[in-house]
Amino acid sequence: xxxxxxxxxxxxxxxxxxxxxxxxxxxxxxxxxxxxxxxxxxxxxxxxxxxxxxxxxxxxxxxxxxxxxxxxxxxxxxxxxxxxxxxxxxxxxxxxxxxxxxxxxxxxxxxxxxxxxxxxxxxxxxxxxxxxxxxxxxxxxxxxxxxxxxxxxxxxxxxxxxxxxxxxxxxxxxxxxx
Amino acid sequence: xxxxxxxxxxxxxxxxxxxxxxxxxxxxxxxxxxxxxxxxxxxxxxxxxxxxxxxxxxxxxxxxxxxxxxxxxxxxxxxxxxxxxxxxxxxxxxxxxxxxxxxxxxxxxxxxxxxxxxxxxxxxxxxxxxxxxxxxxxxxxxxxxxxxxxxxxxxxxxxxxxxxxxxx
Numbered sequence: 561x562x563x564x565x566x567x568x569x570x571x572x573x574x575x576x577x578x579x580x581x582x583x584x585x586x587x588x589x590x591x592x593x594x595x596x597x598x599x600x601x602x603x604x605x606x607x608x609x610x611x612x613x614x615x616x617x618x619x620x621x622x623x624x625x626x627x628x629x630x631x632x633x634x635x636x637x638x639x640x641x642x643x644x645x646x647x648x649x650x651x652x653x654x655x656x657x658x659x660x661x662x663x664x665x666x667x668x669x670x671x672x673x674x675x676x677x678x679x680x681x682x683x684x685x686x687x688x689x690x691x692x693x694x695x696x697x698x699x700x701x702x703x704x705x706x707x708x709x710x711x712x713x714x715x716x717x718x719x720x721x722x723x724x725x726x727x728x729x730x731x732x733x734x735x736x737x738x
Numbered sequence: 739x740x741x742x743x744x745x746x747x748x749x750x751x752x753x754x755x756x757x758x759x760x761x762x763x764x765x766x767x768x769x770x771x772x773x774x775x776x777x778x779x780x781x782x783x784x785x786x787x788x789x790x791x792x793x794x795x796x797x798x799x800x801x802x803x804x805x806x807x808x809x810x811x812x813x814x815x816x817x818x819x820x821x822x823x824x825x826x827x828x829x830x831x832x833x834x835x836x837x838x839x840x841x842x843x844x845x846x847x848x849x850x851x852x853x854x855x856x857x858x859x860x861x862x863x864x865x866x867x868x869x870x871x872x873x874x875x876x877x878x879x880x881x882x883x884x885x886x887x888x889x890x891x892x893x894x895x896x897x898x899x900x901x902x903x904x905x906x
Contacts, residue, residue, distance in 0.1 A: 561793070561829075561836040568805055570841030591843050596810045600753040607754060620808070624760045637850055639763050670767065679764045705758035707846070708808065724755070725771050726764075 577630050579648035585641050587634040592620035593708035601709055608720040609712060615702065616711035623707040624681050628665060635707045639678045646733060654732040659697060660684045664734040666701050666716050670726050679721055679728055680705065685713060699732075743777045743787065744795045747814035756813050762850035765813075766858075769820035769851075778821045789829035792818060796833070809844045816851035823855040834859065 577585040593601070601618045625636035629645050636642065645651075646667075654660060661684065668679040682701035690696050699716040721728045746752055752774055759765045769775045781787045796818060799811040809815075819837060822830035837845075837852040 561796070561832050562800075562840060565800060565803060565840060565842065565845075566836075568803075568842060568844075571805070571843045572841045572846065573843060588843065588846055590846060591806070591808045594808050594810055596750075596753075597808065600750055600757060603750065603754045604757045635846075637761060637846070639761050642761075670764065672763075672767070677763050677767060678761055680760050706760045709758045720757070724757075724759075724768060726768070 575630075575634050577634060577636070579645055580650060581648040583644060583648055585630075585636060585645060586638055587626065587630060587636050587641075589633070590620040590622065590635045590707035593618045597708045604705075604709075604720075608723065609714070611718055612712040612714045614710060614712050616704075618708055618710045620708055622704065624704050626707075627702075627704045627711070628681050628683050637707075642678050642681070643675070650735050651733045652735075652738060654734055658732075660687060660699050660732040660734070661736075662686055664699075664732055664736075666699060667731045667733055668719065668721060668728050669731055670721075670728045679726060680719070682716070684716075684732075743774070743781045744791070744814075746774050746777075747817050748799060748811055752817075753813055756817075762816075762847060762854045765816060765847065766820055766823075766851050766854045769817050772817070775817050775820055778817075782821070782825070789827055792822075792833075793829065803844060805844065807844060809842075809848075812845055812848040815845070815848040819848065819852040819855045823859050 573589045574587045575589060577587050579585060598618050605612065605614075621634065622630065622632045623635040623637065625642055625645075626632060626634050629636060629649075636645075651665070654664070660666070664684045666682045666684060668681070669676045670679055671677075680703065682703040684699045685702050687697045687699050690698055700713055701716050702711060702713055703719075704711045716730060756765065756768055756772065759768060778787070796815065799814055802811060803809050815837070819834060822833055834852050834856050837849055838856050840849050842849065
């Protein structure tokens with residue numbers, strides 16, 4: 561199987577990314593989206609993103625994890641690498657009584673046997689007042705959904721995962737001291 | 739039916755529904771719940787399609803692979819990997835191992851989904867060993883879903899006999 565594909569040889573390219581402790585982080589500089597992926601992304605925006613604010617059109621190179629942890633230079637695809645970064649870069653999960661502030665991270669997690677799985681990570685851009693007086697403030701985040709999507713600004717809970725059939729929760733993580 | 743259940747994997751509707759998940763683990767999870775994947779598993783179970791049909795489908799979509807461009811049917815290949823994760827055939831083994839060993843930027847996501855499937859396939863083999871009692875010949879058979887072999891052990895308790903044979 562894939563005999564002809566093997567003839568292309570390895571074409572993946574990565575760059576040096578390390579945690580604060582110096583552990584290498586596996587990564588992949590992704591190719592740009594083709595016409596089909598751009599077309600599908602337009603439909604994705606129509607389906608899920610009526611209230612999203614576009615920041616950037618579809619492009620390759622990085623995914624959400626590459627956006628927040630590798631300065632938009634590469635994609636970090638494997639969930640083990642996300643766990644490594646959270647552990648070795650001094651992140652901690654916010655307590656229930658703590659509010660996120662700009663530049664904290666919103667991590668979208670789905671339940672799984674063993675360790676929870678990661679769906680997405682986004683950077684908190686600002687925390688806006690809620691709709692009603694005295695209601696809870698709402699974080700707005702910047703997201704690059706995957707390695708070929710565009711970037712958008714959106715309300716932290718305005719994500720497609722529920723409609724895609726996922727049970728998920730949002731965790732806030734920060735590198736601020738406790 | 740055979741063509742339809744596979745061809746829907748290449749549709750824009752399918753791509754939008756599976757759209758833009760960031761990790762191979764979450765994409766694998768999505769496909770395990772997807773009705774399109776369930777339909778293919780059912781078609782295989784009913785023998786409306788076979789491993790040979792899958793092989794032909796994969797070969798046909800791979801004609802669209804171009805060096806230096808993202809492969810447009812990655813989701814279809816990734817979905818097939820999820821279909822084959824729990825299928826105990828030589829083709830499933832060959833497909834998952836060969837795909838997971840590739841290092842192509844053009845197919846980055848489906849390669850990693852195949853690696854995820856292999857991880858879980860190994861776990862499945864370890865976790866879901868079944869013992870089938872065969873009273874007429876006094877042997878029990880241990881079977882694991884991703885291991886195309888059956889080992890026999892004697893039930894008598896005095897003499898332990900082990901042998902391995904291939905599943906037909």
